[in-house]
Amino acid sequence: MSNVLVFGHLNPDNDAIMSAVVLSQLLNQVNYNGDTYEACCLGPLPAESAKLLAEVGVDEPRLIECVEEGQQVLLTDHNEAGQSVQGLEHAQIVGVVDHHRFGGFTTAGPLHIIALPWGSSCSIVAKLFDVLGQEISDAQAKLLLSAMMTDTLMLKSPTATAIDATIAQRLGEQLGVDPVKFGMEVFLSRPSGSFTPEQMVGNDIKLFEVGGGKLLIGQYETVDKSRALGMIPEIREAMRAYMTEKGADGIVLCLTDIMEEGSQVLLEGETAIAQKGLGIDDVAEGVWMPGVLSRKKQVAAPIMAAE
Numbered sequence: 001m002s003n004v005l006v007f008g009h010l011n012p013d014n015d016a017i018m019s020a021v022v023l024s025q026l027l028n029q030v031n032y033n034g035d036t037y038e039a040c041c042l043g044p045l046p047a048e049s050a051k052l053l054a055e056v057g058v059d060e061p062r063l064i065e066c067v068e069e070g071q072q073v074l075l076t077d078h079n080e081a082g083q084s085v086q087g088l089e090h091a092q093i094v095g096v097v098d099h100h101r102f103g104g105f106t107t108a109g110p111l112h113i114i115a116l117p118w119g120s121s122c123s124i125v126a127k128l129f130d131v132l133g134q135e136i137s138d139a140q141a142k143l144l145l146s147a148m149m150t151d152t153l154m155l156k157s158p159t160a161t162a163i164d165a166t167i168a169q170r171l172g173e174q175l176g177v178d179p180v181k182f183g184m185e186v187f188l189s190r191p192s193g194s195f196t197p198e199q200m201v202g203n204d205i206k207l208f209e210v211g212g213g214k215l216l217i218g219q220y221e222t223v224d225k226s227r228a229l230g231m232i233p234e235i236r237e238a239m240r241a242y243m244t245e246k247g248a249d250g251i252v253l254c255l256t257d258i259m260e261e262g263s264q265v266l267l268e269g270e271t272a273i274a275q276k277g278l279g280i281d282d283v284a285e286g287v288w289m290p291g292v293l294s295r296k297k298q299v300a301a302p303i304m305a306a307e
């Protein structure tokens with residue numbers, strides 16, 4: 001019997017946290033493979049995740065910085081080493097449950113891979129309850145639905161599929177809530193009014209290897225972009241500092257307004273590929289891109305394709 005560590009990506013968002021927490025519960029519930037599963041996280045919890053876990057009385061995942069050689073791990077909501085734990089190259093990856101692209105993924109042994117291009121990793125976890133013949137408890141439904149709503153921006157993101165909508169509907173009925181209204185409450189529980197420029201940059205950011213360099217792509221989601229737009233010089237300074245700290249060559253930051261449904265895109269450093277992929281120039285105050293809500297589909301993917 002092994003203790004498998006289950007965790008989402010660095011700079012965890014609500015989907016990274018809830019997919020690890022609820023998937024661990026499910027696998028423990030069915031005594032999957034005779035192993036135990038421990039939910040972990042690779043960074044501090046987003047405010048909404050901490051609040052939701054406290055509300056349903058579930059322990060916060062354990063914060064880890066690195067894993068020992070040979071440690072069994074199960075990755076949720078990511079698969080790229082650059083977005084994962086230190087020491088991953090010497091760990092044993094026993095599974096991946098994800099909804100992202102795969103970037104140069106190799107393992108020493110066979111493993112479980114469940115990858116579906118749905119709106120959130122938690123939609124996949126919800127489906128796995130069906131697969132393993134388990135009922136979703138109300139607490140689990142609440143945690144899963146919260147992440148489905150934050151990851152798909154209340155199903156408005158182009159990453160949201162009809163399957164996500166169906167699962168959200170089902171979980172909402174179980175909880176007696178309207179999924180979109182519930183999701184908006186989760187968003188509004190974020191203390192966005194107090195975000196510093198450093199938090200806007202580092203809160204939700206991922207590293208990509210592209211064009212022979214390292215490009216950081218961050219996203220700050222808000223229900224009102226006006227506060228962020230008044231802080232552009234400070235945000236750009238924080239972007240340069242973050243890029244230097246991480247040894248990256250360039251950085252892209254999307255200030256995403258979920259009410260106006262678009263993103264103000266800022267660029268710093270070496271961003272020729274990003275400019276080509278997005279079809280924008282490096283403008284001091286950033287470029288407003290209407291309809292751009294998904295980093296994965298509308299920002300990272302076209303940049304990768306421009307390589």
Ligand SMILES: [Mn+2]
Nearest residue numbers: 015077121151
């Ligand atoms: Mn996700």
